[in-house]
Amino acid sequence: MSIFSSIMGKIFGHHDSAGAPQPASATPPSGATAGAAPAPAASAPAQSAPAQQPIDVEAVLTQMQSSHSEQLNWRTSIVDLMKLLGLDSSLAARKELAGELHYNGNTEDSAAMNMWLHKQVMQKLAENGGKVPDDLK
Numbered sequence: 001m002s003i004f005s006s007i008m009g010k011i012f013g014h015h016d017s018a019g020a021p022q023p024a025s026a027t028p029p030s031g032a033t034a035g036a037a038p039a040p041a042a043s044a045p046a047q048s049a050p051a052q053q054p055i056d057v058e059a060v061l062t063q064m065q066s067s068h069s070e071q072l073n074w075r076t077s078i079v080d081l082m083k084l085l086g087l088d089s090s091l092a093a094r095k096e097l098a099g100e101l102h103y104n105g106n107t108e109d110s111a112a113m114n115m116w117l118h119k120q121v122m123q124k125l126a127e128n129g130g131k132v133p134d135d136l137k
Contacts, residue, residue: 004101081121122136
């Protein structure tokens with residue numbers, strides 16, 4: 001599993017544990033009563049999955065921070081974001097993440113890479129169904 005997939009899983013999986021999306025996706029198939037409706041209903045959830053309400057990334061991370069023992073600056077630091085999610089935040093892991101996200105800069109300039117990584121992760125979360133405030137993108 002890629003590091004970015006792990007980040008998504010920690011954030012989106014944390015939200016799924018609340019159970020809100022599950023009943024919403026179960027309602028359309030049970031609402032279909034016609035015999036010919038099951039085939040379109042089977043494709044409808046696939047089409048409606050992206051249309052579901054986006055996961056509020058800021059709210060999930062804020063909630064995680066409130067129960068975390070260490071005060072982390074996940075809003076600006078990729079290292080703190082990864083720590084908050086319980087992921088390896090080492091330089092090697094961040095370089096691997098940079099490779100996954102196609103970073104073209106110098107990975108030896110960790111400050112520049114870290115700033116780019118944080119912005120990219122937030123943008124990718126938004127592209128994959130996350131609601132991310134503009135100030136975090």
